[in-house]
Amino acid sequence: xxxxxxxxxxxxxxxxxxxxxxxxxxxxxxxxxxxxxxxxxxxxxxxxxxxxxxxxxxxxxxxxxxxxxxxxxxxxxxxxxxxxxxxxxxxxxxxxxxxxxxxx
Numbered sequence: 722x723x724x725x726x727x728x729x730x731x732x733x734x735x736x737x738x739x740x741x742x743x744x745x746x747x748x749x750x751x752x753x754x755x756x757x758x759x760x761x762x763x764x765x766x767x768x769x770x771x772x773x774x775x776x777x778x779x780x781x782x783x784x785x786x787x788x789x790x791x792x793x794x795x796x797x798x799x800x801x802x803x804x805x806x807x808x809x810x811x812x813x814x815x816x817x818x819x820x821x822x823x824x825x
Contacts, residue, residue: 783809
């Protein structure tokens with residue numbers, strides 16, 4: 722019984738570390754993609770929090786639209802994710818800008 726508890730405890734320990742690293746990677750890619758999209762579309766970002774949200778949602782949009790078609794750097798998957806997320810975030814930023822009006 723003690724060995725099963727040790728195995729389960731070890732599994733959840735590494736699983737929590739995996740989830741934490743995955744969430745940090747999502748936030749990092751979202752921040753970079755949102756920042757790049759803000760610079761491409763508007764000339765300046767919307768702010769760090771909104772850039773991260775736009776980058777995360779844009780990453781989902783880019784993944785749905787392009788999938789792995791933007792697989793430019795075969796040995797650097799994080800760069801591919803940033804490119805895909807930036808493409809989706811640019812699309813989302815354009816939509817947001819159209820909805821808000823063309824104010825400067």
